[in-house]
Amino acid sequence: MAAAPTLRSAALWAVLCISALQGALGVEFDLKGQRKCVSEDIADKVLVVGDFALFNATYEGGEGEPPMQGVKGQVIVTGPSGEEVAAEETEGNGKFAFTTTASGEYKACFLVPDPEAQKVARAFLDWKTGVAARDWDAIARKEHLDDVTLEARKLAEIVREMHEDMAMIKIREEEMRDLSEATNTRVKWLAILSLAVCIALGVAQVLYLRRFFKRKKLL
Structure with a gap:
């Protein structure tokens, strides 16, 4: 009898974690005549799904008109080495999906x-990765x-992702x-080299001055 509440609690925590994950990655911004980018640090072999929209920020739809006026544009996604991993053209809403092949900044x-459209264009991006990007209804x-088994499965995936993220953080910390x-070693040797050069220049200057004064018969 005690197992059911535990499973329900785990399922609830999974829902809360996934909801927080999904809600934190949506961004909206004006292009203002410029190319603008959104970046995310993602681990290797992670599913990434992005829902995006390009629309006129100044458009005010009247009665019987669509609520949003799409703007024709393109989204290009690049990987850690600058390679193109996804590209989508759209006039309004669009979507891209890919699986990472290396950890780093995407x-x-x-x-x-x-x-002209660039001046009034506004972009929206909902960037989902890992657990949040998977189609759990289809699974x-x-x-x-x-429902309980599904939420427990989600929780297990979240824990696995957290473990992988912690491992990646540890590697980067190392x-x-x-x-x-x-860097500290190089700075130390640079300081020693600088001191040695200063001493050598000082000795050379003293020897030169001694020879100079001897020639002038001042010593």
């Missing part, structure tokens, strides 16, 4: 070719999962520590 850039139908130690 960047989604919005382009509007028309200079539940395919595997015949009930890399930063190694870089910091290498």
Whole structure:
């Protein structure tokens, strides 16, 4: 009897975690005649899904008119090495999806070719990764999962992602520590070299002055 409340609690926590995850990644901004990008640091082998929209920020739809006026443009997503991983053209709403092949910074850039449309264009991006990007309704139908089992599955995936994120953070921390130690070593040797050069210049100057004064018979 005690297992059911535990499962329900786990399911509730999964729902809360996923809801928070989905709500935190939506951004909206004006292009103002410029190319603007949104970046996200993502681990390797992670599913990424982006829902986006390009629309006229000054448009006010009247009665019987559509609530949003789309703007023709393009979204280009690049990987950590600058390689293109996704590109979509749209006039209004659009979507892209890909699986990462390396950990690092992935960047989604919005382009509007028309200079006049660019001035009034506004972009929206809902960037989902990992657990939040998966179609859980389709998974539940395919595997015949009930609600509790589905939420427990989501929770397990969230825990796995958190573990992978912590491992990635640890690796980067070690890399930063190694870089910091290498930099400190180089700075130390640079200081020693600078001191040695100063001493050598001082000795050379003293010897030169002694020879100079001897030639002038001042010593």
